[in-house]
Amino acid sequence: MTKRRVSLKDIASQLGVSVSTVSRALKDHPDLSPAIIEKVKQLAAKWNYTPNPLAMGLLKQQTNTIGVVVPDIVTHFYSSIISGIEDIAKANGYYIVISSSQESYKKEKENLNNLLNLRVDGLIVCLAQETTDYTHYDSIIEAEIPLVFFDRVCRTEEVSSVVIDNVEAAKELTIHLYKHGARRIAHIAGPSFLNITKERIEGYRKGLQLCGLTFDQNLLVHTNMSIEGAAVATNKLLSLKYPPDAIFGVNDTVIFSAMKEIKRKGLKIPDDVALVGFTDEFHATVVEPNLTAITHPTFEIGQEAARLLLNEIKSDKARTVQQISMQAKLIERESSVKLK
Amino acid sequence: MTKRRVSLKDIASQLGVSVSTVSRALKDHPDLSPAIIEKVKQLAAKWNYTPNPLAMGLLKQQTNTIGVVVPDIVTHFYSSIISGIEDIAKANGYYIVISSSQESYKKEKENLNNLLNLRVDGLIVCLAQETTDYTHYDSIIEAEIPLVFFDRVCRTEEVSSVVIDNVEAAKELTIHLYKHGARRIAHIAGPSFLNITKERIEGYRKGLQLCGLTFDQNLLVHTNMSIEGAAVATNKLLSLKYPPDAIFGVNDTVIFSAMKEIKRKGLKIPDDVALVGFTDEFHATVVEPNLTAITHPTFEIGQEAARLLLNEIKSDKARTVQQISMQAKLIERESSVKLK
DNA sequence: CTGAAAGCGCTAACAT
């Protein structure tokens, strides 16, 4: 129910000139009389003319739009990354269209198709938790549609991605716990096929080894990273014959859920059970005790992903695959420092 | 750098028929031979044909896109509302393009213009904190571009909106505090021109009155709702000659900041100072003590706003203004129940 | 039953 906006045609007919003259005037074409340029510009300004992006898109075969697919937009981790993407996109005259997979493989596929049908100029994606089959990226790669993964990635040989060094970070966390007196360090992990799960487990095991601790299968629990799943995992750990004196959670959700369960059992953090994990600045300081954690530079991850994508969009060479590893920092707070 | 996608023309030339025939075949035009329909459909499927939305948009003068402007997307309150909008939009075949004003009047205006230039079919907006002048909505209203406000609203006579009953909710909170023993109830409010600020203050004063408490100007502090602003406000309140025994915060940010300050001063919540406010389910239970709070039905607010907008977009009548008031619930948790 | 033509808004090569 919207009124039509002014077009070049409207301006042309009002001024009694041709559409191309108006088009040229607006871009200061060198061999146009200054008089007409001035007249056109004035009327365009008066009438609030802006080029119709649909017409431009059709002509130029590009939409200046980038599609973003994330597991959800409600989690601070993702919304902050989206913020970073938006920042760079906007600065470069691009719009972003966001859609969330709700961790579902089916929805991830649907969203991707929707975005492709919309003719986005490129895609930035974080894999859904359920996604174990990556063949839906075949056609995207084949069609040479610019694509960048972040955090949860796949096909890193063919597709650029932005990640953090999960192995190193997890190792650091584990060693940190050891230094603060923990000897039975448990890990609540994610689904086994996700790269972040695998890498963090690897770092966890490396850390244990470096500390001279032996890996105990009972202390490693996989979850679907939901509140409920993490609660079950925590309780399983706490009711072991030899329960852990420290838990390292794979992400925010797991940690908050674990924290609630530990408190509910009347155990003290960090004295009975130390707790650390991966989360963001904000949440780490809002909970009590404040959480020792690896902080993701989320906003910057988003910015970097957007930069990579924009480069790919603008370049006319074939894909140049890059893996960017962002710096993650361990920040020591209260949840890991045992009073002893 | 993307390859061109298949068009009707491609299919037509491959099949040796005209473009219009293909177009018709795809929509099962009644007087077309079933044979050709079948052939076209098969090839279209094989080649993954989907109509080009730019071409359609140009033709139909609509983009199936709705623009969303929020103060930020990182706050759970907004991201959850966006989720609700996305839900309804997607179900109706609409895309959403999100942009954040970062509470800036200037950016709000810019975003609105960008979105309008993109030719979105409608707009869903939450005002920036800085926005006190509403004339940039004049042209939008005049151009009959579908528009819906939520939470922070203006021009409610001319524009539909989705809100909660802030007066009632604030009144309830105040009475709740009184019932649990508070007698000096302070309120950390937002900028004075925002409707949510005004309404919550009104409810606060009504609540005080109903409890037989007199309004004390010292106990009402305005902030810009930032972490820092709220910290200053909290400290100002706590260092009063007669400090409050309860604080009611206007939103999440204010509450978390207040909570940190109160704890930092070594005061106990709720015994020394009770704390309540407006927040969401998730955060209320993650902090300690768990927060007694008015919970916004954020997802539903988003859904409702999207429904209103879609109705406006689809209707060809002039604007029908509606004010939808969503149900907000007071959930009693630990932060307000004094042991005495 | 199917094709040709016009037009949505715009640009760029091609006239004049």
Add this chain to the structure above:
DNA sequence: ATGTTAGCGCTTTCAG
């Protein structure tokens, strides 16, 4: 210095 034409992908009269 400016106008004409064609074409980006699609639908919809209008012809036949």
